[in-house]
Amino acid sequence: MNADTQSQRWHTIVTTVENKPGVLARVAGLFSRRGYNIHSLAVAPTDDERLSRITFTVDVEGSSLDQVVKQLNKLINVVEIRELDPADSVERELILVTVSAGAAHRHELLQVIDDWRAFVLSENAQQIMLSLSARPARLDEFEECLRPFGIAELQRTGRVALPLLD
Amino acid sequence: MSNQQMSGGEALVKALEHEGVDVMFGLPGGAILPVYDPIIESSIRHVLVRHEQGAGHMAEGYAHATGRPGVAMVTSGPAATNMVTPLCDAFLDSVPMVCITGQVPYAAIGTDAFQECDTTGITMAVTKHNFLVSDAQDIPRIVHEAFHIATTGRPGPVLIDIPKDIVDPSNPRSAMTWYETTDADMELPGYHPVTEGDPELIREAAEMIRDAERPVLYVGGGVLKARAAEALMELAEMLQIPVVTTLMARGAFPDRHELCLGMPGMHGNYTAVTAIQKSDLLVSLGARFDDRVTGKLDGFAPDAKIIHVDIDPAELGKVRQYNVGIQGDCRRVIEALIVATRELGGMEVHTDRNAWRSTVSGWQENFPLVYEQSAPGEKLKPQYVIEELRDHNPADTIVCSGVGQHQMYASQWWKFDHPYTFINSGGLGTMGFSIPAAIGAKAGMPDRRVWAIDGDGCFQMTAQELVTSTVEEIPIKVALLNNSYLGMVRQWQEMFYDKRYSEVHLSDRVPDYVKWAESMGCEAIRVESPEEVAPAIARANEINDRSVVVEFRTDAAENVFPMVAAGKTNSEIQVHPSQQGQLS
Numbered sequence: 001m002n003a004d005t006q007s008q009r010w011h012t013i014v015t016t017v018e019n020k021p022g023v024l025a026r027v028a029g030l031f032s033r034r035g036y037n038i039h040s041l042a043v044a045p046t047d048d049e050r051l052s053r054i055t056f057t058v059d060v061e062g063s064s065l066d067q068v069v070k071q072l073n074k075l076i077n078v079v080e081i082r083e084l085d086p087a088d089s090v091e092r093e094l095i096l097v098t099v100s101a102g103a104a105h106r107h108e109l110l111q112v113i114d115d116w117r118a119f120v121l122s123e124n125a126q127q128i129m130l131s132l133s134a135r136p137a138r139l140d141e142f143e144e145c146l147r148p149f150g151i152a153e154l155q156r157t158g159r160v161a162l163p164l165l166d
Numbered sequence: 167m168s169n170q171q172m173s174g175g176e177a178l179v180k181a182l183e184h185e186g187v188d189v190m191f192g193l194p195g196g197a198i199l200p201v202y203d204p205i206i207e208s209s210i211r212h213v214l215v216r217h218e219q220g221a222g223h224m225a226e227g228y229a230h231a232t233g234r235p236g237v238a239m240v241t242s243g244p245a246a247t248n249m250v251t252p253l254c255d256a257f258l259d260s261v262p263m264v265c266i267t268g269q270v271p272y273a274a275i276g277t278d279a280f281q282e283c284d285t286t287g288i289t290m291a292v293t294k295h296n297f298l299v300s301d302a303q304d305i306p307r308i309v310h311e312a313f314h315i316a317t318t319g320r321p322g323p324v325l326i327d328i329p330k331d332i333v334d335p336s337n338p339r340s341a342m343t344w345y346e347t348t349d350a351d352m353e354l355p356g357y358h359p360v361t362e363g364d365p366e367l368i369r370e371a372a373e374m375i376r377d378a379e380r381p382v383l384y385v386g387g388g389v390l391k392a393r394a395a396e397a398l399m400e401l402a403e404m405l406q407i408p409v410v411t412t413l414m415a416r417g418a419f420p421d422r423h424e425l426c427l428g429m430p431g432m433h434g435n436y437t438a439v440t441a442i443q444k445s446d447l448l449v450s451l452g453a454r455f456d457d458r459v460t461g462k463l464d465g466f467a468p469d470a471k472i473i474h475v476d477i478d479p480a481e482l483g484k485v486r487q488y489n490v491g492i493q494g495d496c497r498r499v500i501e502a503l504i505v506a507t508r509e510l511g512g513m514e515v516h517t518d519r520n521a522w523r524s525t526v527s528g529w530q531e532n533f534p535l536v537y538e539q540s541a542p543g544e545k546l547k548p549q550y551v552i553e554e555l556r557d558h559n560p561a562d563t564i565v566c567s568g569v570g571q572h573q574m575y576a577s578q579w580w581k582f583d584h585p586y587t588f589i590n591s592g593g594l595g596t597m598g599f600s601i602p603a604a605i606g607a608k609a610g611m612p613d614r615r616v617w618a619i620d621g622d623g624c625f626q627m628t629a630q631e632l633v634t635s636t637v638e639e640i641p642i643k644v645a646l647l648n649n650s651y652l653g654m655v656r657q658w659q660e661m662f663y664d665k666r667y668s669e670v671h672l673s674d675r676v677p678d679y680v681k682w683a684e685s686m687g688c689e690a691i692r693v694e695s696p697e698e699v700a701p702a703i704a705r706a707n708e709i710n711d712r713s714v715v716v717e718f719r720t721d722a723a724e725n726v727f728p729m730v731a732a733g734k735t736n737s738e739i740q741v742h743p744s745q746q747g748q749l750s
Contacts, residue, residue, distance in 0.1 A: 018356065022298070026290055033291055070480035076295040076315060079356040 010039050010057045011065050012091065012161045015072060016080040019045055019052040023077045027054060030075060036068050040093075040158035051079065055160045084161045093159040094133045095142065096121070100150035101128040109149050116142055127152055174302030174340040175200040175333035178266070179208050181309035184346060187237050189213060189228060189609050191221040195241025196281055198268030200334040213609060213638050218245045220602040220631040222252020226261045227606025230589040231564055231614075233393065235262040235316045236606060242268045243281030246327075247288065251596060253323045254292035258593025259414060260391055262321035264312050265293075271331035272300060272339070285327045294322030302332040302342035310347035311354055319359025320478040321391055359477065363494030363502055371449070371473045371490045372506035376515060378447035378471075380522045381407045384430070387414030387592070388452015388476060394497035395419070395585040398451070401500050404507065406519065408526055410438040412453055414592045417582035427526065428535075431459040432730050433574040436533035436741055439728065441526050442467050443736045449473045452496040455485035456593070465735025475499045535578050536742045537724070539696075545721040546696060548572060548647045552579035554699045555617060555645055558707065562587060564616045566604040568624030569595045571653035574726045576619045598627030604642040605635050615643070615707070622648040622672060622679075629682065635713045636687030643706050644683075644715045649722040650674045657725045662732075683715035691716045 017023045024043055031038050039057040046053050058068060065083065072078050084091075101109050101123070109128065113120065118132040132142055136159050143154070172180070178201050182190065191213045194202040205212050215221040218240045225236025236256075240249055246267040256263045270279040286298045295315050297308050305328075312324040331337040345351075375381060383405075389398055395418050402409050402425050409419045410430045419426050427438040442448060448470045453459070460466040463485065474481070474488040475496060482491035492499055507513075537549040552575050561583045567573040567590040582588050589607055591599040604618035625646050635642055656670040683690035689709050693702045693716060706714040727742040741749065 022286060022290075025287065029290055064483075067480065067484060070484075074294075074478070074480055076354060076357050 010059055012084040012086070012089070012159065013056045013058055013069065013072070014082045014084055014161060015054045015056070015078055016046065017052050017054055018077040018079060019050055020077060023052070024054065026075055026077060027072065030071055031056075031058070031068070034068070034071050042158035042160045055158065057159055082163070084163060089161050089163045091135055091159045091161040092133050093136045093139055094131060094157045095139050095154065096129065096131050096156075097143070097146060097154045098127050098129045098152040099146050100126065100152060102126055105149055112145050116145070118142070170344040172342060172344055173200070173333060173335035174299075174305050174328070174342055175335065176204045177302065177305045177342055177344055178309065178328065178333060179204040179210070180344065181306045181347070182237065183209055184306070185309065185313045186234070190237040190239055191215055191224040191228075191606065191609075192239035193218055193221060193241070193245065195245055195268065197242035197270055197330045198239065198266070198328075199241075200330065200340070201239065201266070201268070201328070211609075213605075213634065213640070215602070215634050216630040217628070218248035219251055219598070220605075220628055220634065222249050222263075222265065223255070223596070223599055223602035223628070224606030224609065224631075225263050225265070226252060226256050226259075227566060227589055227603030228610040229256075229261050229263055229606075230603070231586055231607035232610040233586070234610070235264050235313055237264050237266070239266040240268070241281065242270060242285065243283050246283055246285040250288060250292060251594075253289055253325065255591050255594040255596045255599065256323040257292045257294065259591065260321050260387060261323065262316040263323040264316050265323060265325045267325060267327050269298070269327045269329040271337075272329040273331070275329065285325070289325050292323070293325050294320075296325040296327065298327045299329065299332060302340050305332075305342065306345055306347045307351055307353070310349075311352050314349065314352060315354070315357065319357075320388075360479075360493050361477065361495035361498055363475070363492040363499040365502065365506075367490055367492045368499065368502045369506050369510075371492060372503055372510055374447060374471060374473060374490060375405060375407070375449065375503075375507070376510055377517055379517050379519060380445045381405075381447040381449060381519070382427075382441050382445040383407050383409040384412075384442060384448050384450045384453050385409055385415045385418050386412045386451065386453025389415055389418045389496045389500075390452075390585055392452065392477070392496035392498075394452075394500055397497050397500040397504070401504050404504060404513065405516075406513070406523070407449070408441055408523075410434070410442060411582075412456070412459060412592075413577055413590065415453070416577055416588040417585045420583040421581040422583050427530070429577050431456075432461070432732075433578065433726050433728065434459075435535050435578065436728050436739060437526060437529040439730065439736050439739050440529055442470070444525075445470045447471050447473065449475075451475050451500065452477070454481050460485065461730045461736040461738075462734055465737060467736075532748050533741055533745055536744060538744065540721060545649075546693070546699065546718050548575050548649070548718070548720045548724055549579050550696060551645065551647060551699055551718045551720065552576055552619065555619070555703055556580045558700060558703045559615060559617065562614060564589065564604075564607050564611060564614050565619055566590065566600045566607060566616065567619045568600040568621055569597045570621045570623065571649075571657065571724075571726050572619055572621040572624075572647045574654075575647070578726075597624045600624060601628050601642070601644060602631045604644070605631055605640050608635075608640050608642050612640075618642055618644045620644055620646050621653060622646060622650060623652045625679070626672075626677070629686070632683065632686040632688055632713055632715070641710060641713045644688075644713065646679060646715055646717045647720045648679060648717050649720045649724070651722045653722065654726070656722065660725065661729075679715065679717040683717075688713040688715050690714070692719070693717065694719045
């Protein structure tokens with residue numbers, strides 16, 4: 001799936017919520033109850049410790065993004081909601097991946113790592129663990145480059161996003 | 167008095183008193199015990215129910231009848247799960263309600279302790295909001311927030327789950343210093359309901375109404391919640407536009423008014439359904455385009471532009487796209503519409519609607535609600551019973567119904583001329599709603615006559631609350647339409663399942679409703695023939711010191727008409743068989 005169709009189908013919603021127990025369950029429960037599918041999710045406190053930020057990527061194919069936002073707004077603990085248009089915002093996601101790196105292909109892999117400016121977090125004779133933060137679409141490409149080497153384990157975070165500066 | 171030291175349990179009761187609670191409905195148990203101790207000294211009247219679901223529906227009935235939030239209090243675990251149905255009922259019908267549940271001590275949460283359940287988790291989907299209290303000091307503020315959330319914006323149920331240790335005076339965690347809470351103390355940064363409609367949109371709406379040839383005012387429960395019946399009357403009379411009142415809005419506009427077309431929807435009357443269907447402008451006031459009103463959505467009011475007024479912005483465009491969507495309190499928006507109409511030049515500049523009015527009158531003349539009276543020796547017609555009840559009770563009688571055929575007959579055949587006189591379960595369709603709701607309504611409005619119109623299926627779900635009515639001296643009257651069937655299901659099986667009746671026949675023999683009612687302390691009367699109906703109602707109305715159950719043995723073969731079958735458009739409405747020849 002290319003970046004264009006992805007941006008149409010998946011919308012990024014950034015919610016500021018009260019940093020209280022159970023708020024994530026309320027928000028996540030609302031999505032399933034109202035029939036929406038969360039594609040990715042990232043949650044962490046903001047600089048104001050009373051508030052957390054939850055960044056969702058939502059699959060809204062065939063349903064109304066407007067309704068998701070309105071229903072979220074009805075949750076008492078949701079303070080603010082912003083929909084981010086990919087054209088006016090930056091999105092980042094982090095990948096941690098362990099790749100096979102036996103002697104035969106190790107040199108080749110190190111070249112890929114260098115090209116992508118990924119970080120080596122851990123390594124032994126058989127495997128290398130990498131991290132890279134980038135736009136989600138770039139991470140898809142990175143994953144594809146690594147796949148021929150053999151991916152032992154892979155974990156991506158949900159995406160986080162902020163609006164571009166004017 | 168501020169700065170007084172007390173336990174969380176005392177603070178909870180004091181906070182309820184502070185909110186003006188005069189009656190609450192509940193049943194004690196282990197985890198909520200410490201809160202029941204200060205109840206003994208409280209000014210609040212506590213009504214002890216026989217099943218927690220009853221407490222919830224009583225709180226709803228109280229809220230429907232009085233406009234004040236209903237309060238229910240029960241213990242943890244099974245009591246809380248028994249409360250899920252009333253909470254969901256109140257959630258779907260936007261009933262202001264505050265429910266307090268006990269919880270196992272804070273440290274025991276998550277250990278599968280005795281009578282532990284995840285009450286806030288379970289009720290998250292059926293409450294407007296819920297709280298798990300973790301600090302006794304928060305109790306006055308949380309109670310105030312709960313009442314604020316329950317009663318403002320789109321009203322709804324709010325639950326407060328309170329662990330035992332923070333209300334138990336023998337536990338140090340329950341120690342707190344009392345403080346009185348005002349709105350300024352609330353910590354609700356994400357809750358700001360909008361009540362004023364946007365003036366530009368209101369002007370746009372007034373222009374659309376001015377230019378409409380075939381408008382209809384589609385009035386929903388939001389008008390009652392906003393206490394907007396008077397404003398609606400002024401608007402309708404000024405505009406001279408016909409009004410339909412949904413199941414949740416019966417009485418918001420008087421049935422006997424010449425502009426009133428009655429109830430729309432699956433069992434609405436022909437004129438209400440058809441006027442909407444043929445309209446060029448629907449002015450939806452506090453209604454939500456429920457599937458029971460719209461029928462098959464893509465065939466609903468195909469030529470109508472939509473003005474949609476609702477306090478909940480999520481309702482605007484949820485089901486049917488609007489032309490003008492106004493977020494706001496119905497009363498304020500209606501008042502603003504009246505002003506805007508005058509400012510645009512009043513009625514003189516309005517499109518002539520005489521043709522529309524006469525078309526509508528023609529439908530009313532040709533397709534009134536009808537039924538065939540029973541022949542001598544046959545069982546009673548349920549419609550006849552409702553007509554007799556209507557004619558032998560004051561117009562301000564509060565009618566509470568359960569769910570099913572009897573509910574539709576009650577809505578169709580009673581004349582609701584006053585707001586807050588019809589209380590029923592619309593959204594959730596909760597069988598067994600009527601008896602506890604009637605008790606709650608009577609507790610809130612002791613000077614009014616309250617009739618529960620119930621079916622035999624419903625009666626068997628919550629009849630034990632008649633014991634509550636006897637012991638607590640809250641006398642209600644029950645018209646039990648006993649046809650020995652789950653009547654509405656039977657009707658669907660007759661019409662859509664080839665008369666293959668599956669599990670709908672209850673019993674012709676048992677229970678003996680007269681003996682059962684008597685055993686619960688009620689006066690009981692059985693009525694089997696038409697000439698007995700009026701005398702039985704008269705006798706029931708003379709008895710005011712205890713509840714009365716009048717069992718009417720009704721005809722199981724009777725079906726509710728008109729009917730828009732599920733999945734059909736409103737244009738495919740089926741009228742009473744005797745009127746079918748008149749459909750063009």
